[in-house]
Amino acid sequence: MSSKTFTLRGFPKDPVQVGTTVRLEALVSGKLADAGRYRVDWRIVGPRSDDEQQLSDRGPKIDFAPGAPGAYTVYATRSERDAGIPTGDIGGDIGGGEDGDLFDGGTGGAGDTALPNVVRAARYDGPDNLETDGWEITAQLTGVVSPEGTVPVSLQRTGVTPTSDQVLWTIIRNRTNAIAFRHYKQFIDGVMCRAVDVRNRNGTGHVLNFTGTQAYQVLKQATDAFLMQECGIVEGDACSTPTAFLDPELMEHELASGSLEATRFLGEEPHRYGRSRPVTLDDLRTMRGLYYDRLGEDGAITLPYLRVIRDRLSDIPLKSPGEITDNCYGILRSRLTGPLAMELIWSYWHEEGMLVQAINAILARFQNRRTVHGVDPLARFDLDPLRPLANLFWGWAEDELHRLTVRRRAFEYDHEYGLTLLGRAVSRQATVDSRSRFVESFHTLLHNCSLFFKEDDDTTVLADGFPLLNALRETHLILAEGAHNQFGDLPSAARAEMLIMEWLLARPEMREFLGGRAMVPYEEEWMDRVDTMKQLQGWANTSVTHTRDMGVFGEQLLLGIRYGNWSVVNDPQQAANWARYWRPEIQRYTHAYRATTGVDLTERVDATVPGFLLRRRMDVHMRTIR
Numbered sequence: 109m110s111s112k113t114f115t116l117r118g119f120p121k122d123p124v125q126v127g128t129t130v131r132l133e134a135l136v137s138g139k140l141a142d143a144g145r146y147r148v149d150w151r152i153v154g155p156r157s158d159d160e161q162q163l164s165d166r167g168p169k170i171d172f173a174p175g176a177p178g179a180y181t182v183y184a185t186r187s188e189r190d191a192g193i194p195t196g197d198i199g200g201d202i203g204g205g206e207d208g209d210l211f212d213g214g215t216g217g218a219g220d221t222a223l224p225n226v227v228r229a230a231r232y233d234g235p236d237n238l239e240t241d242g243w244e245i246t247a248q249l250t251g252v253v254s255p256e257g258t259v260p261v262s263l264q265r266t267g268v269t270p271t272s273d274q275v276l277w278t279i280i281r282n283r284t285n286a287i288a289f290r291h292y293k294q295f296i297d298g299v300m301c302r303a304v305d306v307r308n309r310n311g312t313g314h315v316l317n318f319t320g321t322q323a324y325q326v327l328k329q330a331t332d333a334f335l336m337q338e339c340g341i342v343e344g345d346a347c348s349t350p351t352a353f354l355d356p357e358l359m360e361h362e363l364a365s366g367s368l369e370a371t372r373f374l375g376e377e378p379h380r381y382g383r384s385r386p387v388t389l390d391d392l393r394t395m396r397g398l399y400y401d402r403l404g405e406d407g408a409i410t411l412p413y414l415r416v417i418r419d420r421l422s423d424i425p426l427k428s429p430g431e432i433t434d435n436c437y438g439i440l441r442s443r444l445t446g447p448l449a450m451e452l453i454w455s456y457w458h459e460e461g462m463l464v465q466a467i468n469a470i471l472a473r474f475q476n477r478r479t480v481h482g483v484d485p486l487a488r489f490d491l492d493p494l495r496p497l498a499n500l501f502w503g504w505a506e507d508e509l510h511r512l513t514v515r516r517r518a519f520e521y522d523h524e525y526g527l528t529l530l531g532r533a534v535s536r537q538a539t540v541d542s543r544s545r546f547v548e549s550f551h552t553l554l555h556n557c558s559l560f561f562k563e564d565d566d567t568t569v570l571a572d573g574f575p576l577l578n579a580l581r582e583t584h585l586i587l588a589e590g591a592h593n594q595f596g597d598l599p600s601a602a603r604a605e606m607l608i609m610e611w612l613l614a615r616p617e618m619r620e621f622l623g624g625r626a627m628v629p630y631e632e633e634w635m636d637r638v639d640t641m642k643q644l645q646g647w648a649n650t651s652v653t654h655t656r657d658m659g660v661f662g663e664q665l666l667l668g669i670r671y672g673n674w675s676v677v678n679d680p681q682q683a684a685n686w687a688r689y690w691r692p693e694i695q696r697y698t699h700a701y702r703a704t705t706g707v708d709l710t711e712r713v714d715a716t717v718p719g720f721l722l723r724r725r726m727d728v729h730m731r732t733i734r
Contacts, residue, residue, distance in 0.1 A: 113137050116184055116243040120693040126177055130245055134184040136594075141168035146186045154180035155247070174247035179425070181242040185328070216491030263567035268382030271682045273672060275395035276411070277689045278377060278387075280667045282359045284730040285451040286338040288660070289632045292331070292607050293614060299330040323496060324503020327611070331604045339448050339600075362447070363389055380689045412673040413445065428621040447671065448600055451663040455602040456521050459529065459720060460704075462648070463634075464514065466641040467609045474501050481540050491622055497617040510600070511605055520598050523696040524590035528719040536587035543590050547716035553579035557687045557694050559711035564688070573680030573687075580683050583676040587666065610634040632656070643680075661700075 115138075119131045134141045134148050141148055150163040152171055155178025163170065174180060285291075300323070363370045377387035401415040410418070424439050457462075472479045473486040491498040518529040519539055556575045563571035612618070614633035622644075624636035626657035630653065638652045668686060677683075687694065698709045705721035707714045 112237045114141075114184075114186055114237050114240055116182065116240045118243050120136070123248055124174070126174055126249060127172045128247075129171050130182075131250065132170050132172055132182055132243065133187065134240065136186070137593045145189060147189055149185045149187075152180060153183075153242075154178055156197050156246075172245070172423055174245060177249050180245040180247065180615055182245065183240055183242055185239045187238065198387070199354040211458050215411065220511040265567055266564060266570055268685065268688065269681045270340075270381065270383070270398045271679065271685050273682055274381055274393060274689060275392055275399050276667050277380075277686065279359055279396075280393060280664060282362065282373065282669070284660070284664050285341065287603075289607065289610050289614075289733070290632070291338070292334055293611060293633070295334045296327065296330055296611055297528075301328060321503035321506050324500050324507060327500065327503075328507070328604075328669060331607055334602060335600060337451070345393070359392075360389060364393075366708075380691075382688055388447060394729075399600065410672055411447075411672055412676070416673065416676065427732045437643055449667055450521060450599045450603055450668070451666045452517075452524050452602065453527075453666055454659040455517065455599065455606055456525070456527055456657035457655045457662060458606055459514075459517065460718070461652040461659075462638055462642055463606060463609055463613075463652070464637045465645075465647070467613065469641060469645065471501065471505060475505060480645070491617065491621075497612070497615050504608075516598070517602055520594050523593070526594065526717070528717050530719045530723050541590075543586055546586050546590075547717055549579065549583045549586050549714065550666075551709050551713050551715060552692060553583050554698055555713045557691075558698065560684070560687050561691060561695075566596050571637075571684065573682075573684030577674070577680050577683035578686055579675065580669060580672070580686065581677075583673045584672065585667050587670045588675075591670070604694070613637040615645060623644060626653060648722065649706050649729050650725070654703045656697050657700040658704070661697045664693050665690055665697065706729075 115135050117135055117593045117673060119134045120128075126129060132150075136142070136146070146168070147165050148168050149167055150161075152161040152163070152172065153159065155174070155176050172180075172182065261365045272656075296497050298507065325644070363374060378385065395433055399412070400409045401412045418439070421439060469479060469486065470489065473484065473489045474491065477483060493499070514533045515531065518534045518537055521527040521529060522537065522542045524543060524546075528537070553576070556579050560571050560573070560576055563569045575701060610632065611634070614637070618637050622637050622640045624640045626636075627638060628639075635652050635656060642652075643647060668690060670685070675685075682717060701710045701718075704725075706725060707716070707721060
């Protein structure tokens, strides 16, 4: 580093394009030179070695705009004001005009233009340097020109503009992953196999022994406790902060644990957000604070979409925390501040994947009821009483009156999504209200997403997010129409029952009896049992992997559509960011839909109800095996 007192400083320091202004300052002891005391003369050399511009008494600051590509060197000379001696004309090139004007570096060499008279100051014999070291400026063309005169062109992806609602999708993905089967199985195994009290994770260390229906009741209550724990519950006066899947402590506690899964989750977020730097918990807290809305009464926090609903019902009072018996009229605060992150489409696709049919066939054999003509494929199904699964199935059979029937679920599938179950267990159903336009709207959205991804990957095209925004708004409104009557309770009840079914099928006793293909990489333990039952019973030959994927990823997509404020949003960038964030889930869903129904949603929009497509495939399969 130079020890000289008289120095130069320039902005910017990096190479600049031709025509870009560079600010140059002459400093004395690190401060701008005093124009009243010092006369500062400037000399600019370049871009050719014989090009020189001299600027006399221009003050301690000048703006220089290189007029041609090349290297420039700038020098400054100082002298005391009272020591100036006028001199004659000085040859050289000067760019610019009157004092204080921006001067252009030009492209000519020495002698190209006539120079005005320049006053040369006498040298000042001070204690320090009178001329600075040279300040280097490199000017480039817009593109780097090759010796042949060609300019290479670089194509880059469209830039991603952050939007405040991105944090909602992170929360949805985190909470839906939290209630996945692998987490549920770990929790239930701890309760049923290691006697872990749901209120004390350390447990007693002794295996629980049950008789009658006690074992099943513990399983049922533990399942409810698991869902409440991971989805959130309302406690005391906690309603002033978000609850359920919006509860900040649920996600932060998991992501701050430093586990491998938490690290992997946070590692995926930058790519989904379209940014290069990591996404931290502090970033998520900041975005969450910007996105949530406050209710006017007492500052309770909720989603912007639910705030719109609350404003429409402003004449109805909002119940205070804990106010249940004292006042039976009003809006439940917990439903505004803590919606559940569950969609019934998860249950629909698991039911179409034959999960419920498989467990019902096993239950019928457990009760010695014949359900098929000829030889029963499960004739040799014998659960010994020495292991707990037999007692669990006893409790499952005894609780049949308290479970949802297939007809009730079928009616609600039609009410929320316009989806129809077909089969012997469901006669031709006559429903009052059906979302008949949901399939067309949702499939239009998925098709538009596939077109958007192609445009977004094409660096010669600016992808348009407006078709996505229109499709999101339409699907959002259709989903909102079905969010009534049983919407608040049936999805969670169906989820709890089907999680129990999966856990029963995942037990080692089931593997011993049903077997399965050990080398097939199923994501969850229960899945090979269902595929084995399909083969034994002669049901559809499509793997349950695909219907499971549609249930899991379809739920995440619909939650982002349902709870996003799409009826108000007019920014296509938000729709584009939604598609970019959920791109893996969208593409997995469309692939699984094609594998299951034979319809490729990336090629065309098909509004046929999936149940009819599955029935058609089933008929083809039955004809081939006869």
